Every structure is written in structure tokens, then in C-alpha cells.
Amino acid sequence: MSAAPKHDRYDVVVIGAGPAGLAATTMTADAGLSTLLLDENAGPGGQVWRAISSTPVKSEVLLGADYWSGAEIAKAARDSGAEIIHRATVWSLDRNLEIGVSVGGGSAFIKAKRVIIATGAQERPFPIPGWTLPGVMTAGAAQTMLKSSGLVPDCPTVLAGQGPLLWLLAAQILRLGGRIDRVLDTTPRANYIAALPHALAFLTSPYFGKGLAMMREVRAKVRVISGVTELAAAGDGKLESVTYVAGGKRETLPAELLLLHQGVVPNVNLAMAAGVEHRWNELQLCWTPVLDAFGNSSIPGIAIAGDGAGIGGAQAAVVRGRRAAGDAIKELRPQAEIIDLSAEMARAERGRAFLDVLFQPAKQFRMPQGDTIVCRCEEITAKDVLDSVAIGATGPNQLKAYRRTGMGPCQGRLCGLTVTELMAEARGKSPQEIGYYRLRAPVKPIMLSELASLPKDDEATKAVVRG
Amino acid sequence: MFKRAEGDARASVTIHVEGRAITAREGDTVSAALLASGLDVRRATAVSGAKRLPYCMMGVCFDCLVTIDGVGNRQGCLVPVAEGMQIEIQKGKREIGK
Numbered sequence A: 001m002s003a004a005p006k007h008d009r010y011d012v013v014v015i016g017a018g019p020a021g022l023a024a025t026t027m028t029a030d031a032g033l034s035t036l037l038l039d040e041n042a043g044p045g046g047q048v049w050r051a052i053s054s055t056p057v058k059s060e061v062l063l064g065a066d067y068w069s070g071a072e073i074a075k076a077a078r079d080s081g082a083e084i085i086h087r088a089t090v091w092s093l094d095r096n097l098e099i100g101v102s103v104g105g106g107s108a109f110i111k112a113k114r115v116i117i118a119t120g121a122q123e124r125p126f127p128i129p130g131w132t133l134p135g136v137m138t139a140g141a142a143q144t145m146l147k148s149s150g151l152v153p154d155c156p157t158v159l160a161g162q163g164p165l166l167w168l169l170a171a172q173i174l175r176l177g178g179r180i181d182r183v184l185d186t187t188p189r190a191n192y193i194a195a196l197p198h199a200l201a202f203l204t205s206p207y208f209g210k211g212l213a214m215m216r217e218v219r220a221k222v223r224v225i226s227g228v229t230e231l232a233a234a235g236d237g238k239l240e241s242v243t244y245v246a247g248g249k250r251e252t253l254p255a256e257l258l259l260l261h262q263g264v265v266p267n268v269n270l271a272m273a274a275g276v277e278h279r280w281n282e283l284q285l286c287w288t289p290v291l292d293a294f295g296n297s298s299i300p301g302i303a304i305a306g307d308g309a310g311i312g313g314a315q316a317a318v319v320r321g322r323r324a325a326g327d328a329i330k331e332l333r334p335q336a337e338i339i340d341l342s343a344e345m346a347r348a349e350r351g352r353a354f355l356d357v358l359f360q361p362a363k364q365f366r367m368p369q370g371d372t373i374v375c376r377c378e379e380i381t382a383k384d385v386l387d388s389v390a391i392g393a394t395g396p397n398q399l400k401a402y403r404r405t406g407m408g409p410c411q412g413r414l415c416g417l418t419v420t421e422l423m424a425e426a427r428g429k430s431p432q433e434i435g436y437y438r439l440r441a442p443v444k445p446i447m448l449s450e451l452a453s454l455p456k457d458d459e460a461t462k463a464v465v466r467g
Numbered sequence B: 001m002f003k004r005a006e007g008d009a010r011a012s013v014t015i016h017v018e019g020r021a022i023t024a025r026e027g028d029t030v031s032a033a034l035l036a037s038g039l040d041v042r043r044a045t046a047v048s049g050a051k052r053l054p055y056c057m058m059g060v061c062f063d064c065l066v067t068i069d070g071v072g073n074r075q076g077c078l079v080p081v082a083e084g085m086q087i088e089i090q091k092g093k094r095e096i097g098k
Helices: A019-030 A065-078 A139-149 A164-175 A189-203 A206-219 A269-273 A314-332 A342-349 A352-358 A382-390 A396-403 A416-427 A448-452 A458-463 B030-037
Strands: A009-015 A035-038 A083-085 A088-093 A098-103 A106-117 A121-123 A136-138 A151-153 A157-162 A182-185 A223-225 A228-234 A241-246 A249-254 A257-262 A264-266 A278-281 A286-289 A302-304 A373-375 B002-004 B012-017 B020-025 B065-068 B071-075 B086-088
Touching (some): A009 A019, A019 A065, A088 A269, A106 A448, A121 A139, A136 A139, A139 A257, A157 A164, A182 A228, A182 A241, A189 A206, A189 A352, A373 A382, A382 A396, B030 B065
Parallel strands (some): A009 A035, A035 A083, A106 A302, A182 A223
Antiparallel strands (some): A088 A098, A278 A286, B012 B020
């Protein structure tokens, strides 16, 4: 079991040990700032370098060079002298830079002079009919099992969706001897034309060659259907079949595993609960925080680095982590010399606009209709949401009172974007005008006994005692 | 549903699922071990009793909720297996005292 933080005050607290968090931690600790890195997983790496120090898949070829590039960055963080705690759940952060963290069943509050949120991304909800059936998972879920446990599908398996991760996962599953029956590509045909103006930057970025090679590798072994415009999972108590429409033709395949992916979106819960201003991003179709060039948010002292700052990928995350760290060092150690990273940043972000436009998910896969579940926790359908709008629900927060959407254990992570877009369309407003769930700590469920056993002073006790 | 790739040299860990011993590997999460076991490990939701399995495996969807060593509503995808761990598949909402 991990130990609680050793101190209650740090110069810098970094939240999340993915590419951005590891890079930031190394830099601030190397500069002599007391640095604490808190991470929810059992080891470093975040999602993209998950299980980098423990994966049973040791061969360099199987997971690819991009994965293994994380090993050195994870090692640098470990050697930096920073205090690193895994299996630590940060459940609160406020504008006073006070952090509530749960480790090993007990909670503590710690204070930081600077906080770097590096909580990364999650997969965009993919609300199709039947997406709650056992056997329907995200592509990222399958990749997590592949990296951390060497597990690959061995049943009738369909991959569906779009974006680089889908192809990478398919290639990795095949390399490890797993089974894929079909890949259903949902990239809208119109996106190829819309993305053309950004093609030059993409062609000269590292994504291009790698992406092509991976798609060729997969197509050589698996039947790929392009231009999929409809998708549904069906079964009684578990997934039994996948139905799709491509080029106007409908087909049903038997399947026990359906892996869905339509890109990733920032994991906003902690930053929003801290009060960080976010805006609707019309290109990436998600909420992104309002930040300056160094990642500083609307709350003084809180910076956001990595995909939580807007999706940019692992290489950009490393640079963003270093930039946020550099800014913290500049403030806390004014005599220190900070390297300008703007050239690295431009290089790491090259080609991103092309990917954003090409892989912008189609409306029918973001905004479901009828009986399709929107809120997995409370089992609320698209029709339920629209019916609530018809009788007066004005936005996501009012909808909670009507339908409890966003009030289950996932706290809106799997329904929030869908609810915002559905309500915005139904009310003839923009997602920015409709807004998002008002998020509050605890951003992850914790035991009431953990809160009750927090150390408290006289003032806190008197605040709730009458008389 | 899933099989283990060849060449996995990690040590075995025995956990108990509803009283049945299954062999996991060191570093597996509870959810990964359950999915690899081949057993019916579907939970039932608190709202309708619908059957579910883990969806995201990274701590955001809460469809992996499971009772571990007598404590309910744990996110199985975030908890590594440990020798002798007792797992119960959660049917419906968390019970008082669990």
C-alpha cells in the first residue's frame, strides 16, 4: 500500500504521472523545488505509457518505439528526488491550492505554491445503441489490458470508430496474436476534404509515415470497412452482434467483443471543480481550459499541462509539462535560467489540426436518438433528455433535477459532452451557451469515514457546532 | 473473451471470486484478472439491475464496481490483485456495511 504524503506543504504538486506530469516533475525537482507527484495508477506512464515499468510485453517491436520512449522519461522522474505517490486519488483542489488526496484508505490535505494539473484525457463517449452491453468496451480499455497484463481478444471481435489509437490498437492486438474479425471505420467521408488545407503540415509531421504503415499492417490481415454511417450493438445480457451501415448497405456480424473509439477529450473534472474557466472548443468538440502560453489557468497558481489542456498527444504533453514547470521555477526561483521551448512546442503540435479535422466524429455518433442510453450510471436515454427539455429543463444542471444525469458515480464523465450537445441542439443554442455540469469536490467518490477522520482544528469544529 | 499473450513471465497470484480460486498475475488489476478468468463476472446495476462489464478500464466509467475484501463499490480497474484477495461480484447497489 502506498504511503501518505510526507509533508503537508510543497513548492509544486503535480497531479498525474503521464507524459506531462512526469516531465514537469523532473524539471521542478531538478531545479531544487520540493515536488510531490500524485497519481491514481499503480505505476508511472499515464495512459499512453501505461505500465511502462511493469508491462509483461517486453519486446520493443510489439508495443512500438513511441511507447518505449516513455521509459526514459519515467526513469528521469524517479531519479529526480521528487516524492512520487501512486494509487493516490486527488479528490479536491481549490483556489487556495489546497489538495485533498486519498491514499490507502486515508485522506490528507496538502498545500502547494504551484499546482500542475496533468490529468490527461479520457476517451470520448461513443453512445450507440447497446453500448452498455457487457462485451462493449473502449479501444483504450483493450489497450490498457494489453499493455499492463498482456491480454488480447480471443473471441469474435470488432473494432469500430476512428482515429490513430484505433489503428495502433489493432496493430498491437494482431502482433500479440489476438483476434480481430473486422474494423469498421466511421471517419466521415466529408472530413477528408475538410482536412485537405491542413494536409501539408501533416505530411511533414512524424504522424504521417507511422500512421500509413500501421494502417497497411492492419489492412493486410483484417477486413476493413470504410465510410460506416450507422453502428449498433445488440444482445441479451451480453454482446451477441454488431450491425453497421456502410455505403447504404446494412450488415450484421456475430461478435462477443466490440471495441469503440472516436478520439479522446480532456479529463476536466478536477480542473472544473477547482474553478478553472473552460470554453467549448469548436474544432475538438469538447471543453478545453482557458490557458496562457505556459499553461497557466484562470486560477492563479494552477497550470494545466498535457492533453487536459486540449488534445495534443504525448510529444506535445511532454513539452507542455516542461513549459508549465519552467514557469513555476521562474516564479519560485527567480534567478534560475529557463529555456525557451516554443520551437519544440511548434514541432510537437505539427499536424494536429489535420488530425482534429479528419477525425472529428460524426454527429450521429455524438448525439444519439430515441432509446439509446446517454447516461450510463442513471440509465437515461436520449429521448428522456429531450423530453425533459420539452417540459422546461434549460441546461445540464437543471437536467440533474429532472433525470439525475451526471449524478451517478462517474460524475458526468461518460454523459456530459453528449448532454451538452443534445440540449444545445434541442434549445437552438451553442454548447458554450448551454454550458456543462457544475462540478464539485469530491471529484472521485471517497468514504465518508475518510472525511470524518481528517485532522481538524478548533475553528473547523466550532464552525459546525451550535451555541 | 481475452487470452494471455505468450511470454508473460510474471508471478502467479491467487485470488478468490465468489469463493472460487483463480490464478491472476502480479500487476493485473482486479478487473483485468476477472475478465481474463473466463468466469461470468457481470455486475448488476443499482438502477435497473442490467448486466455490465468494465467499459473504460482507466477509472472514469465506474462500470467495474466490485466488492473487494468486503468493501463494496471499489473500482476494480484501479486496484492491483493481491494474494488471497476475496472478490464478490456486486449485484445492485452497495450494501450497508459493505
